[in-house]
Amino acid sequence: VPILRRRFDFTTRTRTDIDADVYDEIAFHLEMRTRELVDRGWSPESARAEARRQFGDLENTAAYCRRLDADKERGMVVRRWTSELSQDLSHGARMLARQPGLSTTLLLTIALGIGAATLVFSVFYASLLAPLPYAHPDRLTVVRLSLPDYADLRESVGAFEEMGVWASNLYMLDDEQVLGGVVSPGLFATLGVEAQLGRVITDSDGAAPVVVLSHGLWQRRFGGDPGILGRTVPLSGEAHTVVGVMPARFRFPSQAFQLWAGMNASMARVPQQAQNRALRIFSAVGLLKPGIGLPQAQAELTALASRLEREYPDTNEGISLTLVRLRDRLVGDARTPLLVALGAVAGLLLIACVNVANLMLARMTTRTQELAVRAALGAGRARLARQLVTESLLVVGCGGALGLLLAGWAVRAVPSLIGGRVPLVADITLTLPVLLIATASLIACGLLVSLAPIAHLSVGGERSLRGGGRGESDVPFVGRLRAALVVVQITVAVVVLAGGLLLTRSLLRLLDADVGFSTDRVLAFHLLLVDQPGPGARALTAARALEALSALPGVEAAGGATGLAPVTAQRGTAFEVEGRGDAAANQRRAYFVAASPGYFEALTVSILSGRAFAAEDGDAAPAVAILSSSLARRFFPTANDALGRRIRLVNPEYSNEWRTIVGVVSDVRYQGLDDVDPPVLYTPFAQTPFLWMYVHVRTAGDPLAALGSIRAALRSVDPKLTAANPQPLRTLVSESSADPRFRATLITTFAALALILAGIGVHGLVSFGVARKTREIAIRLALGASAASVSWWVIRQALLLATAGALLGLLGARLAASVLTTMLYETTPTDPLALAGVVALLLAVSLAACAVPAWRAMRIEPVEALRES
Amino acid sequence: VGRDASLSLIQGTLDVLVLKALAAAPQHGYGISAWIRDRTEGELGIDDGALYQALHRLEHRDWIDATWGVSENNRRARYYRLTVRGRRELRAADELWRRYARAVFRVLDAPA
Numbered sequence: 001v002p003i004l005r006r007r008f009d010f011t012t013r014t015r016t017d018i019d020a021d022v023y024d025e026i027a028f029h030l031e032m033r034t035r036e037l038v039d040r041g042w043s044p045e046s047a048r049a050e051a052r053r054q055f056g057d058l059e060n061t062a063a064y065c066r067r068l069d070a071d072k073e074r075g076m077v078v079r080r081w082t083s084e085l086s087q088d089l090s091h092g093a094r095m096l097a098r099q100p101g102l103s104t105t106l107l108l109t110i111a112l113g114i115g116a117a118t119l120v121f122s123v124f125y126a127s128l129l130a131p132l133p134y135a136h137p138d139r140l141t142v143v144r145l146s147l148p149d150y151a152d153l154r155e156s157v158g159a160f161e162e163m164g165v166w167a168s169n170l171y172m173l174d175d176e177q178v179l180g181g182v183v184s185p186g187l188f189a190t191l192g193v194e195a196q197l198g199r200v201i202t203d204s205d206g207a208a209p210v211v212v213l214s215h216g217l218w219q220r221r222f223g224g225d226p227g228i229l230g231r232t233v234p235l236s237g238e239a240h241t242v243v244g245v246m247p248a249r250f251r252f253p254s255q256a257f258q259l260w261a262g263m264n265a266s267m268a269r270v271p272q273q274a275q276n277r278a279l280r281i282f283s284a285v286g287l288l289k290p291g292i293g294l295p296q297a298q299a300e301l302t303a304l305a306s307r308l309e310r311e312y313p314d315t316n317e318g319i320s321l322t323l324v325r326l327r328d329r330l331v332g333d334a335r336t337p338l339l340v341a342l343g344a345v346a347g348l349l350l351i352a353c354v355n356v357a358n359l360m361l362a363r364m365t366t367r368t369q370e371l372a373v374r375a376a377l378g379a380g381r382a383r384l385a386r387q388l389v390t391e392s393l394l395v396v397g398c399g400g401a402l403g404l405l406l407a408g409w410a411v412r413a414v415p416s417l418i419g420g421r422v423p424l425v426a427d428i429t430l431t432l433p434v435l436l437i438a439t440a441s442l443i444a445c446g447l448l449v450s451l452a453p454i455a456h457l458s459v460g461g462e463r464s465l466r467g468g469g470r471g472e473s474d475v476p477f478v479g480r481l482r483a484a485l486v487v488v489q490i491t492v493a494v495v496v497l498a499g500g501l502l503l504t505r506s507l508l509r510l511l512d513a514d515v516g517f518s519t520d521r522v523l524a525f526h527l528l529l530v531d532q533p534g535p536g537a538r539a540l541t542a543a544r545a546l547e548a549l550s551a552l553p554g555v556e557a558a559g560g561a562t563g564l565a566p567v568t569a570q571r572g573t574a575f576e577v578e579g580r581g582d583a584a585a586n587q588r589r590a591y592f593v594a595a596s597p598g599y600f601e602a603l604t605v606s607i608l609s610g611r612a613f614a615a616e617d618g619d620a621a622p623a624v625a626i627l628s629s630s631l632a633r634r635f636f637p638t639a640n641d642a643l644g645r646r647i648r649l650v651n652p653e654y655s656n657e658w659r660t661i662v663g664v665v666s667d668v669r670y671q672g673l674d675d676v677d678p679p680v681l682y683t684p685f686a687q688t689p690f691l692w693m694y695v696h697v698r699t700a701g702d703p704l705a706a707l708g709s710i711r712a713a714l715r716s717v718d719p720k721l722t723a724a725n726p727q728p729l730r731t732l733v734s735e736s737s738a739d740p741r742f743r744a745t746l747i748t749t750f751a752a753l754a755l756i757l758a759g760i761g762v763h764g765l766v767s768f769g770v771a772r773k774t775r776e777i778a779i780r781l782a783l784g785a786s787a788a789s790v791s792w793w794v795i796r797q798a799l800l801l802a803t804a805g806a807l808l809g810l811l812g813a814r815l816a817a818s819v820l821t822t823m824l825y826e827t828t829p830t831d832p833l834a835l836a837g838v839v840a841l842l843l844a845v846s847l848a849a850c851a852v853p854a855w856r857a858m859r860i861e862p863v864e865a866l867r868e869s
Numbered sequence: 870v871g872r873d874a875s876l877s878l879i880q881g882t883l884d885v886l887v888l889k890a891l892a893a894a895p896q897h898g899y900g901i902s903a904w905i906r907d908r909t910e911g912e913l914g915i916d917d918g919a920l921y922q923a924l925h926r927l928e929h930r931d932w933i934d935a936t937w938g939v940s941e942n943n944r945r946a947r948y949y950r951l952t953v954r955g956r957r958e959l960r961a962a963d964e965l966w967r968r969y970a971r972a973v974f975r976v977l978d979a980p981a
Contacts, residue, residue: 025947032899056916065925
């Protein structure tokens with residue numbers, strides 16, 4: 001009787017093995033039968049034939065057996081694999097449960113990394129990757145132009161299937177200023193969207209004043225009343241009929257837009273807008289015909305633009321029509337900050353992974369014996385590696401699931417946190433693509449994390465049993481690997497930290513900048529003059545209103561202008577200086593601000609030369625202008641030289657008479673705090689009365705406290721006048737630094753987390769080193785080494801790691817900084833203070849990280865330590 | 870694995886015979902074939918091919934498992950043995966067959 005072995009080996013039979021086995025088995029049978037027959041007296045020849053005959057259908061039997069065996073083999077592979085997987089998983093879970101402190105650190109580290117990365121990626125996805133919420137998002141394009149140009153475009157360009165045009169507009173809805181769009185009937189059709197309630201604006205509306213509300217405005221102002229349809233709402237004094245409410249997820253062009261009013265009605269009201277070829281405040285949205293690409297359509301537009309240049313040189317010379325994809329226009333310059341944030345959070349995730357890898361590696365040393373025993377019992381290297389990968393994936397999977405939960409919870413807070421800073425084309429949610437990417441990065445993290453233990457396995461595996469499980473001391477490679485991992489961490493942390501500090505430094509510079517005016521105790525509000533019957537009435541009413549405000553007790557000065565520093569200059573214009581030729585007139589552009597007497601005083605803008613505007617600079621008086629210092633410098637050697645010279649606007653919207661320069665004022669940053677010394681051309685408001693004015697009132701006390709008396713004074717001048725969106729100038733200034741502040745805070749937060757994780761990495765490595773070298777330290781101490789020299793020995797390790805990481809990191813930061821430059825204000829990527837800050841912080845964290853291990857090393861009692869070992 | 874319904878009785882019968890052949894000790898295919906022939910005195914004309922198909926089918930069902938071993942004459946042979954499950958199946962089939970046969974015999978033995 002043969003001795004049977006149960007098959008314990010983990011080998012798998014291949015197709016070829018199975019074929020050979022079946023063949024051998026049948027061959028053995030035939031041979032035995034033949035021999036039996038020969039024994040009974042058959043001739044070998046006929047015995048063989050008889051054996052074959054008794055066997056029957058040999059081919060089919062062999063095929064049948066092979067098929068069954070192959071099928072069984074497959075099943076066994078799957079079963080073995082799942083059973084081993086569940087073994088590994090339960091083993092991994094036991095290991096985690098046995099070291100709760102370590103496990104918590106591992107899980108939280110991964111949860112933090114994955115959670116933060118998922119959160120940032122969900123924002124990135126919602127703004128840059130998610131499909132635009134329109135019918136054919138990829139075919140939508142946009143071009144900025146004037147309405148007459150648009151009419152020509154519709155006539156002569158054939159690349160578009162549908163077209164619509166819009167411009168943004170501020171509306172007064174009672175006392176509230178809301179941002180809206182004035183849209184042509186074709187716009188909604190081009191976007192291919194429908195209203196949630198009622199309908200969108202269509203051609204059938206004609207010139208009737210109609211409006212479609214955003215879901216948000218409908219909910220907020222009208223309580224979601226379904227009876228809103230057909231009701232009229234006053235928009236900037238004119239009754240508009242509500243014909244529809246858009247769905248909650250609809251946004252165009254951004255979430256900030258709360259209503260869309262029909263363009264035909266407003267064109268009927270202000271026909272000159274539709275006829276003004278120079279008024280390029282409109283954007284045409286075109287749906288490209290299927291199969292027509294952007295370059296093809298652009299070629300048509302370029303042909304049109306050069307034709308318009310020839311036909312209308314006054315307004316169109318040097319004007320091109322540039323078609324861009326709607327998405328590119330909507331996302332605007334948010335791409336770079338988003339990429340930077342994504343890069344920072346990816347760095348954070350990498351550091352988290354390295355930390356986990358390092359902790360797993362440290363744990364490996366305590367498991368050397370366990371693994372050696374398993375190897376001795378017949379587990380192959382691949383099998384052990386798979387076990388380690390499974391354990392890593394378990395840790396990363398649990399941590400990642402926790403991170404996704406955190407992200408899912410935090411994602412709801414994101415919209416209020418980022419406000420309108422990031423133009424979102426979709427809602428921020430953990431959508432399927434986001435989850436897929438998160439899962440993919442989780443698996444990548446898991447594999448990354450398991451690389452180090454596997455490297456340990458292949459280098460240290462053979463020696464571990466012999467070494468009696470003493471661990472790493474036998475395997476210098478692993479020590480070096482762990483050090484290298486920590487250096488990688490520090491490098492990444494330094495890059496992120498450098499980004500954060502550069503942005504912070506830029507922010508501080510920005511906050512510290514001299515904006516050119518005083519923000520203390522100044523209230524700014526929007527004064528609408530659209531109700532006034534004409535330009536003369538607007539000038540007069542504005543003058544009387546400002547006079548009434550100046551007379552109020554507690555008001556030190558009051559003035560108005562069409563620009564609101566530091567938010568907007570509202571208008572720009574070309575201009576011409578007398579006697580300086582007009583060759584490059586189109587290149588000469590300046591902000592155009594109409595200002596009242598008292599405006600410079602209220603803002604404390606200093607008069608460098610000449611005088612401010614006065615009440616005498618009225619409509620009938622000689623035309624005058626004031627230049628900003630930077631504009632005057634371009635043409636005149638000193639501010640005094642400008643006085644008495646003449647300048648005129650080159651802009652069909654405004655009268656082009658020559659204006660005598662009567663003064664030069666210091667520079668004001670109109671469009672943002674980083675708008676350094678922009679050229680500004682001021683005219684008296686009375687000579688160029690706009691439809692609105694931003695009034696600035698300097699008060700003796702709290703500016704908001706004066707609001708009541710300010711409103712009363714306005715009503716006394718004209719009951720229709722009101723102070724819209726009143727805000728202290730200080731608030732506006734701090735709001736205009738909100739974007740850089742947010743970016744700096746975000747990246748610095750990531751940097752802080754990265755630094756903490758890197759610190760944990762350093763701490764882990766150094767304290768492990770101390771624990772391992774206890775005996776060596778004890779001998780040194782016994783031989784008379786001082787405690788200081790021992791602690792220096794420990795600290796030196798950390799410093800070496802930090803130095804290596806810092807050098808590599810600064811190099812990396814130098815490479816990455818080119819991305820940052822557009823976000824930096826008066827700060828170079830090599831800003832010495834910021835980089836010194838990086839190094840200082842890194843040193844501080846490294847020293848803090850090795851403080852406890854160093855102290856422990858000093859406290860080693862030589863005698864005890866030596867006796868123990 | 871598809872089974873031809875019309876052959877199920879034969880197949881089922883063969884399966885029981887194979888299980889019984891392995892009840893005492895592990896055996897290779899030729900040994901099983903010889904054992905069954907001895908017991909049935911060749912009454913059941915079983916193709917050796919059908920026997921091997923039954924062996925692999927039972928192995929696929931995990932009723933028996935197979936190992937390469939060394940035969941009496943020092944040749945490499947594939948040995949089969951009952952698994953725990955196979956032994957259970959044999960007991961069930963044994964009882965079923967006896968009840969079946971008793972019922973059929975009761976009918977056949979009844980006076981005409």
